Amino acid sequence: MSGKALLELRHISKHFAGSQALSDVSIELNQGEVLGLVGANGAGKSTLMNVLGGVITKDAGSILIDGHEISLTSPSAADRAGIAFVHQEPALFSMLTVAENMFVTDYPGKWGWIDRARMVEACARHLHTVDSQLDPNTLARDIGIGDSQLIEIARALSQQARIVLFDEPTSSLTVHEKERLFEIIRSLKNSGTGVIYISHFLDEVLDICDRVVVLRNGKVVAKSPVSEMSMARLVEEMLGRQLESTRQSGRRAGDVVLQVESLSRGNVLRNVSFTLHENEVVGLWGLLGSGRSELFRALTGLDPIDRGHIRMRIGGELRPITPGNFLSRAGYVTENRRDDGLFAKMSLRPNVTAASLWNVIRSRLRFIDQAGERHVAEEVMQSLAIKASGPEALAETLSGGNQQKVILGKWLQRQPTVILMDEPTRGVDVGAKAEIHRLIGELADQGTSILIATSEIEELMSLSDRVLVISRGHIVTDITRDRVEQESLMRFAMGEA
Amino acid sequence: MTATKPEMRPTGFAHRLARWIDWIVVALILAVLVVVSVTVTGFLTEYNISNLLLQSSYIGILAIGEAFVLITGGIDLSSPAIMAMGAVVGAGYIVAHPNQLVLGILIMVVIGVACGIVNGLLVAYVKLVPFIATLATSTLLGGLALWITHSASIAGLPNSFLNLAGSLGSIPIPVIVFAVVIGLSYILLAKTVLGRHIFYIGVNARAARVASISVERTQVMAYAISGLSAGIAAVVLTAILGTATAAMGQGTIQLAIISAAVIGGVSIYGGVGSIPGVVLGTLLLTLIGNVMSLNNVSYFTTYMVKGAVIVVAVSLDRFRRLK
Known part of the structure; x- marks a missing residue:
């Protein structure tokens, strides 16, 4: 690893009533790197995601971007820090259009008036960066999960996100949509974005990621380049030798x-x-x-x-x-x-x-x-x-x-x-x-x-x-x-x- | 092994208030009672006290029925309209057949129960929001009552019926009816399986369903009880007024009965409440009205005070939920 990491998590801990969800988790993510994050249900992946998203606050530890400590106290703080999320099944406003959904936190316009023409134009431009031909005026309820994820990715790109977290992005996708998603992840990587990829599907992790981190019971139990990982070892690390x-x-x-x-x-x-x-x-x-x-x-x-x-x-x-x-x-x-x-x-x-x-x-x-x-x-x-x-x-x-x-x-x-x-x-x-x-x-x-x-x-x-x-x-x-x-x-x- | 967690106990003014709320209501009633009986002339007269109790009787009977619905997590906005409907039909029958008094009274009560069951079916099986369902039946019944009576009041009730507003010994009969309703409803709510089911579905309808408690049947029963109480109130109020009109269901009665229940500790969010509480709430509310009219407080000020009381009552309910 050379120079400062793009994102660094140091000794993050989080305790919920009755259980230690995260204990002393340290992870770093470099520019242009795809980091796989795996673990069985309840290993702490969601908690870690929520900490990064500003949804829950950590008990201990620090988060650094470019070597500077930041505080993620709310989802908008995560937004400003350049951290974006792509969800398994993005929650869109079904009765709003694609463009309206893309700019829901930040409508273009003045004094509370929305500049629709500019919004539609910007939406089309951002969709184009992810190779999508989706019409910005389509209602969100009429589009599939794959396209919904593309909207989230395009939104992330429009906000100059430098870190994109994918949470189980492929579990509802068709084979074709999955290929397209992987293409986009590779181009994100080439443009210097840091990607965290969370998935149950270990073959995908081994395919798309550069490095992989395994969580078990809230602890990091393995960190390694994928070239040194096998499916069997991943499973063993995920489940423990019990x-x-x-x-x-x-x-x-x-x-x-x-x-x-x-x-x-x-x-x-x-x-x-x-x-x-x-x-x-x-x-x-x-x-x-x-x-x-x-x-x-x-x-x-x-x-x-x-x-x-x-x-x-x-x-x-x-x-x-x-x-x-x-x-x-x-x-x-x-x-x-x-x-x-x-x-x-x-x-x-x-x-x-x-x-x-x-x-x-x-x-x-x-x-x-x-x-x-x-x-x-x-x-x-x-x-x-x-x-x-x-x-x-x-x-x-x-x-x-x-x-x-x-x-x-x-x-x-x-x-x-x-x-x-x-x-x-x-x-x-x-x-x-x-x-x-x-x-x-x-x-x-x-x-x-x-x-x-x-x-x-x-x-x-x-x-x-x-x-x-x-x-x-x-x-x-x-x-x-x-x-x-x-x-x-x-x-x-x-x-x- | 963690034991129970003392740090879960909320503190702060709101929470401390929440813990004492029910005693505060009792203390308020006593305080108001003491103050007015000393300062307000004409309060401690036999006439005024019996007037106060008469008023409490029909408001209280309605509020008790309302409480059953509120505890399930619903709301019944139709009880005054049901009461008016029962009153005009029953009174009309009694005027036409003065010697079939019992049947006339029975008609009032049966109309109440029937309308309540309709409300219950709409809520439980048609899955209408209780607020809308009962607002609709209320409007419908109000119109129906006006149509039947041609907006006129039904007078000429026989003395045998009007005697129901009289006294047995020194106690007004409506107050005796109120006492019986209090006793029976207390037993029904606190001691029987139906009462328990009403609480279960109010606290957690999904858990109740998993425990194979019929949420729908319990809802219908609760609205039927509310209807029954409206039917009984129809008899009482008609006897007190000496006439029956469609207007009996109009005005601020609806808000009075909900605020009586809420002041008495029934939660508009469901799952919490008791009959003694409702009785206390009713007494406090009618007491306030009574004192204001003795002091010749103007009509619109009375409205303002009653509105303020409702705001306070519902806010208190919020505090209680923090307990």
Whole structure:
């Protein structure tokens, strides 16, 4: 490396409630360089992006451009510093035109009047620099994702951006659009712009980037020119060498309790079929957008399905069950507990009984037995080791881990045959995470069948007896844990099987 | 292992205020009561007190119904119109059939429930925004009531009906009705599964749906309860006034009942509220009106004060959310 780096990140750290999102991250980017940034879900890529974009503030560390420290306290500060973003699916104002979208932060004109002619002319000129023939007067809703990204790139160029970050730019592009994008990235590089390229697709990273940085659990674990990197080593660095730590559960899967056949929903879920057994934890592994959460929502009747059959063990035999009735015999710990799990403004007591009020009804007039309810809440607090001042503690005052236990406790009141869990330990501190893992193990030992979606490979490997890999709405493989290899998981999940 | 986080506890004036808000309302009522009973001549007369309670009775009954809807996260702008509709139809029937008093009263109540159910269906199944749905039904019913009555008031109600505004012992019957409504609605909201469901969907409708609570059915029930309360208020107010008119649903009643509920601690954002709170809010609001009219405060000043009270009440609701 010669001279000053264009962009330098020194010892950046960021802590969120319960987790260290970034710790001591140092990265430098040179002029005319394409730097690849890879890592599994939750490795800290988005946090780093948001720090650079001025969306969140770092706890510690410094950011330098041309050797001068800058402060990124807002998105407009990042703009002024010459940092631009190209998103996976750019958010444009669908009812505004291409030109209006391009200049949305800075309309040409005077005294609040917009000079439309100048705007359209400038837009066409900038689009031309990225070889786009798009009409500036087209409505944004009528153009595809590839063209939307071009608008973002053209906007970045119009603002003389010197650093452009691409966040998963190709995941929604056609082959042709992808080629075109790579051409533009190469010409950005030749004109001296620094590019940071974030992607799950490691072959692309190896193809387009000069150097690559690997993040894992908020730390930089590898930095190297791509010429010294291989796909296998990248995967190893991304996932860590945790495979040896898998313990034998000693559980033996029992009878089939859930049978799903050809579940389909648009192109989100395509012919999903699998079975779950008694005494079994099954991991559902897939990248973001692979259909993990969508599968759960379809099973539980929250999203409509086009076709498919679900059978559940009821009274000793498998019987058909509709998605609408699925939750009467199952639990569902949702991905985002604040959105659709927790009754934050209520106390722990009604939270725990929300899915099973019929257990605490005293008379035929449907009166709630408040003493009985408090008793249930106390029992749940004790058996799940929930730390709270008492059953009347407001749910929103609990820590993330304890909130998650409250939600789990709510479903356990139904004595479910099957429990679905979507990222049950997200945003939960390490101690609470271990406890939730222990609870999941205990439930499976007692006979419950658990389907758990997680993007953390360690969690997947330490909990699951069996792993289903989902990619583009399709179950691509179903393997027992001892046969899982991390590299194959990643390949399956990326749809390379 | 992190324990509960004490630093999450917000501080600052607004938050401290938020924690004490409900006691502040109680203290305000007591303070106003003490001050006016000492300074305002004519306040502590039996006539004025019973007048105050009579006014509180129908406002309070409407506000209680409104509270059920507000707690679900909705709003009902049609209860005064429903009340007027029930009143003119029921009163018309009673005038025509003076010996079928009970049936006439039943008509008022049933019209209330039916209109409430229509509101509920519009909100829950047609998925209209509650504000728009109930504003529309309110306008529709207002027009209908005018059309039925040809803008005239329905007079000539038999004494058997007018006696409902009389007293049992020394307590006015409307106040007794109010007390019964308070008791029953308190039990319904705080003790039953339906009441709990109303809170669940107000706090987090999506979580309620995942827990297989029927959001739609609960919404319909809440609007039906609001309609029922409008029907009961129709009986009470018609008896008090001695006539029924389409104009009963006009004026500032709508704002009065929402502000009574909000002053009493019901959140217009849903999920929070209690019946005792609504009763206190109603008393405070009618007290202010009563004192101003005793002091011969002008008509437009009264409006201004009531408007200011609403601003304060809704601002207090914001503070409460910081708690």
